[in-house]
Amino acid sequence: MATLQSLLTRIVYAVILLVAVLVLNFSMMHLAPGDVADTISQSMGGADQEILDQIRADYGLDQPFLVQLGSYMGKVLRFDLGYSFFYNTPVTQLILQRLPATLLLVFTAQILALFIGVILGVISARKPNGIASHFVTILALFGYSAPVFWTGILLLIGFSLNIQLFPVAGMRDVTIEGGFWVHFVDIARHLVLPVVTLGSIFLALYSRLARATMMEVLGSDYVRTAKAKGLSEREVVYKHALKNSLSPVITLAGLQFSAVISGAVLVEAVFSWPGLGTLAFQSIIARDTPTILGILFFSALVVIIGNLLTDIALRFVDPRVGGKR
Amino acid sequence: MSEPLLKVQNLRIELSLRDGIAPVIDDLSFELGAGESISFVGESGCGKSMTALGIMGLLPEKVGRIASGTITFDGEELTTVTQKRLRAIRGNEISMIFQEPMTSLNPVYTVGEQIAEVLRAHQGLSKSAAWNCAIELLDAVRIPNARRRVSDYPFQMSGGQRQRVMIAIALACEPKILIADEPTTALDVTVQAEIFDLLNELKRQTGTAIIMITHDMGAVAEMAERMIVMYAGRNAEQGPVEQIIDHPRHPYTKGLISCVPHIMATLNDERYELTEIAGIVPPLREFGQDRCLFASRCNMVSQKCLDKRPPEAIFGDGQRAACWHAGAI
Amino acid sequence: MSTPPIIPMQETPKARHPMAEAWEMFRGNHAAMVALVVLTLIIITAIIGPYIYPTDPFDMVWAPFSPPGVDGFLLGTDYLGRDLMAALIHGARVSIVIGVAAAFMSVFIGVTVGALAGFYRGWVEELLMRITEFFQVLPTLLFAMVIVALFGASLPMITFAIGVVSWTAVARITRSEFLRIRELEYVTASRASGAKNGKLMFQIILPNALPPIIVQAALMVGSAILFEAGLSFLGLTDPNVVSWGQVIGSNRQYILDASYTVTIPGIAIFVTVLAISLVGDGLNDALNPKLRQR
Numbered sequence: 020m021a022t023l024q025s026l027l028t029r030i031v032y033a034v035i036l037l038v039a040v041l042v043l044n045f046s047m048m049h050l051a052p053g054d055v056a057d058t059i060s061q062s063m064g065g066a067d068q069e070i071l072d073q074i075r076a077d078y079g080l081d082q083p084f085l086v087q088l089g090s091y092m093g094k095v096l097r098f099d100l101g102y103s104f105f106y107n108t109p110v111t112q113l114i115l116q117r118l119p120a121t122l123l124l125v126f127t128a129q130i131l132a133l134f135i136g137v138i139l140g141v142i143s144a145r146k147p148n149g150i151a152s153h154f155v156t157i158l159a160l161f162g163y164s165a166p167v168f169w170t171g172i173l174l175l176i177g178f179s180l181n182i183q184l185f186p187v188a189g190m191r192d193v194t195i196e197g198g199f200w201v202h203f204v205d206i207a208r209h210l211v212l213p214v215v216t217l218g219s220i221f222l223a224l225y226s227r228l229a230r231a232t233m234m235e236v237l238g239s240d241y242v243r244t245a246k247a248k249g250l251s252e253r254e255v256v257y258k259h260a261l262k263n264s265l266s267p268v269i270t271l272a273g274l275q276f277s278a279v280i281s282g283a284v285l286v287e288a289v290f291s292w293p294g295l296g297t298l299a300f301q302s303i304i305a306r307d308t309p310t311i312l313g314i315l316f317f318s319a320l321v322v323i324i325g326n327l328l329t330d331i332a333l334r335f336v337d338p339r340v341g342g343k344r
Numbered sequence: 345m346s347e348p349l350l351k352v353q354n355l356r357i358e359l360s361l362r363d364g365i366a367p368v369i370d371d372l373s374f375e376l377g378a379g380e381s382i383s384f385v386g387e388s389g390c391g392k393s394m395t396a397l398g399i400m401g402l403l404p405e406k407v408g409r410i411a412s413g414t415i416t417f418d419g420e421e422l423t424t425v426t427q428k429r430l431r432a433i434r435g436n437e438i439s440m441i442f443q444e445p446m447t448s449l450n451p452v453y454t455v456g457e458q459i460a461e462v463l464r465a466h467q468g469l470s471k472s473a474a475w476n477c478a479i480e481l482l483d484a485v486r487i488p489n490a491r492r493r494v495s496d497y498p499f500q501m502s503g504g505q506r507q508r509v510m511i512a513i514a515l516a517c518e519p520k521i522l523i524a525d526e527p528t529t530a531l532d533v534t535v536q537a538e539i540f541d542l543l544n545e546l547k548r549q550t551g552t553a554i555i556m557i558t559h560d561m562g563a564v565a566e567m568a569e570r571m572i573v574m575y576a577g578r579n580a581e582q583g584p585v586e587q588i589i590d591h592p593r594h595p596y597t598k599g600l601i602s603c604v605p606h607i608m609a610t611l612n613d614e615r616y617e618l619t620e621i622a623g624i625v626p627p628l629r630e631f632g633q634d635r636c637l638f639a640s641r642c643n644m645v646s647q648k649c650l651d652k653r654p655p656e657a658i659f660g661d662g663q664r665a666a667c668w669h670a671g672a673i
Numbered sequence: 674m675s676t677p678p679i680i681p682m683q684e685t686p687k688a689r690h691p692m693a694e695a696w697e698m699f700r701g702n703h704a705a706m707v708a709l710v711v712l713t714l715i716i717i718t719a720i721i722g723p724y725i726y727p728t729d730p731f732d733m734v735w736a737p738f739s740p741p742g743v744d745g746f747l748l749g750t751d752y753l754g755r756d757l758m759a760a761l762i763h764g765a766r767v768s769i770v771i772g773v774a775a776a777f778m779s780v781f782i783g784v785t786v787g788a789l790a791g792f793y794r795g796w797v798e799e800l801l802m803r804i805t806e807f808f809q810v811l812p813t814l815l816f817a818m819v820i821v822a823l824f825g826a827s828l829p830m831i832t833f834a835i836g837v838v839s840w841t842a843v844a845r846i847t848r849s850e851f852l853r854i855r856e857l858e859y860v861t862a863s864r865a866s867g868a869k870n871g872k873l874m875f876q877i878i879l880p881n882a883l884p885p886i887i888v889q890a891a892l893m894v895g896s897a898i899l900f901e902a903g904l905s906f907l908g909l910t911d912p913n914v915v916s917w918g919q920v921i922g923s924n925r926q927y928i929l930d931a932s933y934t935v936t937i938p939g940i941a942i943f944v945t946v947l948a949i950s951l952v953g954d955g956l957n958d959a960l961n962p963k964l965r966q967r
Binding site: 036039040043047048050051052160163164165166167168169172173175176180274277278280281282284285288289299300303304306308311312314315318319322323326 | 806807809810811812813814815816818819820822823824825895899902903906907908909918921922925928929932935936939942943946947950951
Binding site for chain 2: 240243245246247248250254259262263337338339
């Protein structure tokens with residue numbers, strides 16, 4: 020009951036955050052030089068003042084700020100994020116086409132980084148002077164300091180130009196024909212380098228934290244109790260210690276969702292991955308404001324959903340999370 | 345006399361420190377019979393807990409090791425036994441409860457699971473049988489409403505209840521020896537008495553031998569038949585509890601006893617003046633020197649005490665005291 | 674009433690200044706010292722380099738794709754035949770200036786928000802932390818891209834965009850330090866002796882909260898440099914100013930012909946940020962009193 024209630028509170032709160040994003044979006048659009056009328060007139064090859072005024076009246080741009088904001092919110096509630104004059108497509112449709120590719124990249128990178136990070140953390144916590152531990156230290160330095168797009172280009176040079184192991188760009192090979200598994204393998208092959216590039220930064224972060232918390236947990240009283248019970252080494256480490264070291268790492272991963280999406284924008288640009296990042300990049304060059312703002316809104320949505328998922332995951336790992344709040 | 349259940353001979357445990365190796369246990373010998381209870385007494389830093397961890401094979405990895413001596417349990421030599429065998433003994437034939445009930449239970453598993461787990465590991469019980477057994481054990485350690493509380497998490501319990509759960513875990517497999525390392529130090533006084541009562545009753549029921557580690561002479565009088573007074577990693581004095589309290593042969597024991605008001609009162613209705621032992625336990629790096637380590641705090645100190653480590657003087661009924669002046673006390 | 678006897682004062686041993694102690698600690702950290710030297714060299718290059726190596730990085734000086742060391746160009750030329758060495762030296766300025774300025778801005782915002790939240794508690798804290806969370810929900814790079822795209826890609830706007838999206842970590846650290854320190858005895862004592870809120874916040878609490886903020890500020894410079902590189906890699910930069918990320922961005926179609934045009938500027942960014950983060954780690958160890966006692 021208490022769990023359900025606190026989850027509901029989180030959801031209500033998430034909605035408030037999204038509304039705030041919309042207000043920010045709209046204010047920025049309002050403040051920025053140039054408006055829809057200018058964009059349309061440009062795409063028509065110029066227009067005189069009368070037509071400009073006509074367009075402004077049609078789009079309600081002559082209304083007061085709050086009225087415009089209200090009608091913008093109303094449209095968003097009906098999943099209408101505006102119209103992209105550059106792509107000649109409604110923004111929502113445009114984004115929904117690109118969203119799956121980004122979600123695939125972001126969640127694969129997050130989950131793999133988390134999974135491998137925890138394993139590395141456990142191994143290196145048990146042998147603080149072992150190879151794994153040194154790897155974690157070096158990875159932590161590299162992951163923080165190397166520009167992600169540069170890492171991506173280096174991997175591209177190494178593993179698809181010099182050794183032609185993986186495809187250079189895109190998400191699928193359109194010439195390939197076959198059933199589900201053929202396409203699955205094709206997408207997986209395209210996914211490897213982008214995921215490695217994006218995941219390496221977060222792997223560095225998670226493995227370092229996992230190592231630190233695991234070392235602390237291994238020295239704790241309850242791990243001593245577990246040993247005193249005569250449990251096997253495996254049970255002591257992977258049952259008693261591991262579950263306790265998970266919650267700080269999961270919490271960190273939850274906080275990183277927005278950073279993962281930021282990284283994805285750059286990684287998508289390097290590997291021409293057909294997701295939101297590439298779309299954002301293209302629409303910025305095209306000055307396609309509705310699309311850019313739509314992407315900002317959707318990515319905030321992804322972050323919020325990611326945070327909610329983190330919250331749920333934490334409840335599974337730590338019984339204290341649900342009860343205390 | 346038949347072989348004792350546990351026999352420790354000339355045990356030496358060394359800790360590697362930054363500035364060298366220190367013998368935290370230095371030439372310790374004692375015996376424990378089946379169903380007997382024995383107490384280790386001394387201030388903190390005297391090596392009481394290290395003895396317990398040494399017997400359990402749980403000395404801190406890479407830091408502590410058994411340098412020499414033997415620990416014979418039920419005819420089996422624990423210092424040379426395999427890790428696998430040691431795990432089979434731990435929690436099954438010898439088990440241990442710790443000082444900090446607040447942190448000794450795993451916060452992310454239910455108490456039922458933490459009890460049932462030992463039963464599954466050592467007794468090969470099925471999941472449901474172990475769970476039912478856990479409920480019975482919770483009931484046995486007098487946690488009310490055991491059937492419901494078995495699926496509680498540690499954070500939903502008080503310190504006293506958590507220590508009861510620890511006792512339930514320790515006694516789950518009906519071990520031959522229970523080591524209790526300051527089991528009540530972190531608890532309220534009233535709860536302390538309840539825990540002692542519980543331990544005494546369970547001991548009567550199961551016939552488990554108890555090694556009780558404490559710095560509280562009152563607890564010793566209540567719980568044990570024999571006692572070992574430790575000072576700076578060495579045996580200062582050992583023997584039957586009443587006899588030692590009646591007539592301590594080591595100035596340190598004497599000091600410890602006079603720190604406590606009520607044991608004297610209950611034992612022979614006399615009241616001594618309450619004192620304290622001046623000074624502190626010497627730092628680890630001074631352990632192992634060939635002299636009496638208590639000399640700096642002793643009011644009977646002589647040149648001999650500073651020159652040579654005192655041998656054990658033997659008195660009647662197994663009372664032994666490592667003091668040059670033991671006969672004169 | 675008789676005058677009290679004069680007690681002769683004993684000469685007390687001089688307490689060492691905490692900064693001197695921190696410096697001693699820092700000097701013992703070899704990695705941090707090497708990083709500090711490297712960083713100093715990079716900063717000197719950024720300041721005086723363009724005078725010593727005045728070649729305009731936008732000038733076509735030679736044939737395109739001349740590899741490093743050949744034809745007298747130490748780092749070679751790019752796809753337009755521009756001198757890469759010139760780009761690196763002139764680009765250092767932009768990277769470092771934007772990095773420092775943006776970090777300064779985000780530290781300023783973050784410290785203000787965190788200090789107010791941690792000092793006043795109550796609804797002020799609630800409101801400010803909600804705002805902080807709001808900024809954490811927006812993907813930083815995307816948000817900065819939008820700002821730059823809507824309001825123009827000038828250097829001040831880029832600096833503003835980076836600063837305005839990346840202050841949340843500083844705010845959280847400052848707040849938790851304030852929450853901790855405001856309960857300490859000396860703060861209570863000053864409060865009891867009637868110190869004003871402003872004095873309490875900035876003269877009594879803030880100086881004691883500084884060590885972790887300084888460390889975070891150092892790391893912020895590094896991430897701001899990475900941020901700027903990312904933006905200019907995407908082409909969101911002043912086209913008339915050369916920067917490291919921009920060199921990578923404009924050459925990346927040609928990695929098949931000349932991978933060094935991408936690897937070399939990348940190394941420059943990597944080494945700079947690595948040096949900053951190592952110095953940051955060194956500062957962390959040196960300023961952390963808990964570690965010092967070990």
